[in-house]
Amino acid sequence: xxxxxxxxxxxxxxxxxxxxxxxxxxxxxxxxxxxxxxxxxxxxxxxxxxxxxxxxxxxxxxxxxxxxxxxxxxxxxxxxxxxxxxxxxxxxxxxxxxxxxxxxxxxxxxxxxxxxxxxxxxxxxxxxxxxxxxxxxxxxxxxxxxxxxxxxxxxxxxxxxxxxxxxxxxxxxxxxxxxxxxxxxxxxxxxxxxxxxxxxxxxxxxxxxxxxxxxxxxxxxxxxxxxxxxxxxxxxxxxxxxxxxxxxxxxxxxxxxxxxxxxxxxxxxxxxxxxxxxxxxxxxxxxxxxxxxxxxxxxxxxxxxxxxxxxxxxxxxxxxxxxxxxxxxxxxxxxxxxxxxxx
Numbered sequence: 001x002x003x004x005x006x007x008x009x010x011x012x013x014x015x016x017x018x019x020x021x022x023x024x025x026x027x028x029x030x031x032x033x034x035x036x037x038x039x040x041x042x043x044x045x046x047x048x049x050x051x052x053x054x055x056x057x058x059x060x061x062x063x064x065x066x067x068x069x070x071x072x073x074x075x076x077x078x079x080x081x082x083x084x085x086x087x088x089x090x091x092x093x094x095x096x097x098x099x100x101x102x103x104x105x106x107x108x109x110x111x112x113x114x115x116x117x118x119x120x121x122x123x124x125x126x127x128x129x130x131x132x133x134x135x136x137x138x139x140x141x142x143x144x145x146x147x148x149x150x151x152x153x154x155x156x157x158x159x160x161x162x163x164x165x166x167x168x169x170x171x172x173x174x175x176x177x178x179x180x181x182x183x184x185x186x187x188x189x190x191x192x193x194x195x196x197x198x199x200x201x202x203x204x205x206x207x208x209x210x211x212x213x214x215x216x217x218x219x220x221x222x223x224x225x226x227x228x229x230x231x232x233x234x235x236x237x238x239x240x241x242x243x244x245x246x247x248x249x250x251x252x253x254x255x256x257x258x259x260x261x262x263x264x265x266x267x268x269x270x271x272x273x274x275x276x277x278x279x280x281x282x283x284x285x286x287x288x289x290x291x292x293x294x295x296x297x298x299x300x301x302x303x304x305x306x307x308x309x310x311x312x313x314x315x316x317x318x319x320x321x322x323x324x325x326x327x328x329x330x331x332x333x334x335x336x337x338x339x340x341x342x343x
Contacts, residue, residue, distance in 0.1 A: 009038040010060070015201030016053035018046045022121070025061025031069050031117045033088045039121070040095050047103055054105040054205040056197060057121060064113025064135070065122060071143070071307045078304035089148070089294050092120060093287045096150045100124040100283050105205035110134050110178070111190055120149025123183045124283070127209045130175035131190040132217060136183055139170035141262040143310055144302025144320070146270045146293050153286035156278035158182050161232035162221055167270045168237065169258045176219030187216035220251075227252045235275055237267045238325045263302040263318070264325045268333050269293055289337070296336040
């Protein structure tokens with residue numbers, strides 16, 4: 001008989017440390033409904049026992065913590081009218097909120113690729129560790145979606161207008177920029193992660209992590225703050241793109257070109273979502289809004305088209321509907337944000 005496949009989430013308790021390892025390395029640990037359920041159940045169990053003093057979340061394999069959600073499953077629901085993805089998002093967003101409110105220290109190793117849903121299982125942790133291999137991104141506007149998993153809340157609270165820049169470009173950042181943006185806390189060289197994990201078994205989590213912290217290699221965002229803060233003002237994506245294109249900063253002009261490749265509908269939704277999240281009392285309210293947006297975008301054409309272009313056919317040539325920012329209907333955007341029952 002064939003050997004049973006390994007579970008997609010590994011869990012163990014050593015010393016006082018409960019360790020959760022996302023275990024789909026061939027898929028860069030992309031999240032499934034089974035994985036989200038397993039994480040929630042184990043976290044709930046460990047919250048009730050004195051045996052576990054802290055939790056560590058990491059990813060199996062050398063490529064990264066987590067590349068996001070299962071986009072092929074989302075595509076299938078988007079084209080068929082299915083509802084499994086709605087159930088997945090509801091459970092995933094509950095997990096994000098539970099991580100943020102967890103009664104014990106949660107350490108996240110944000111090593112390698114950390115995108116979309118990977119941000120959701122790590123950036124809400126209390127102690128977030130990045131390495132020289134870390135590559136973080138919320139690239140959802142490139143597939144006709146929006147920054148979810150609490151991304152609107154996280155980006156809304158980044159310094160200045162860095163969060164809007166990351167939301168609209170979907171850009172990838174390294175360790176220093178992740179710390180500057182508030183998505184991570186400390187830099188630890190990847191070669192020391194195993195030693196850090198061992199030390200967490202017996203020591204106070206915050207003190208142990210701090211003892212392993214080192215200066216991060218220089219990033220890019222600190223030097224770009226002037227043009228980012230100048231260009232990303234207001235609530236009009238077109239005006240933002242025009243300012244970027246007219247800027248003398250090469251980085252601003254590159255951002256304008258990058259934004260022009262994204263879904264116009266998603267760009268308008270993302271900007272409004274981040275702006276409104278900044279006024280909300282907490283993460284849970286932002287997640288409620290994100291669920292409404294996710295449900296609405298699942299039924300609009302750009303999500304299926306974006307995933308098709310990036311993942312299914314890989315032609316990298318999405319045909320957005322509508323194709324330009326000028327054609328985006330305010331009524332459609334308002335409908336996305338209309339109140340509805342939270343999950």
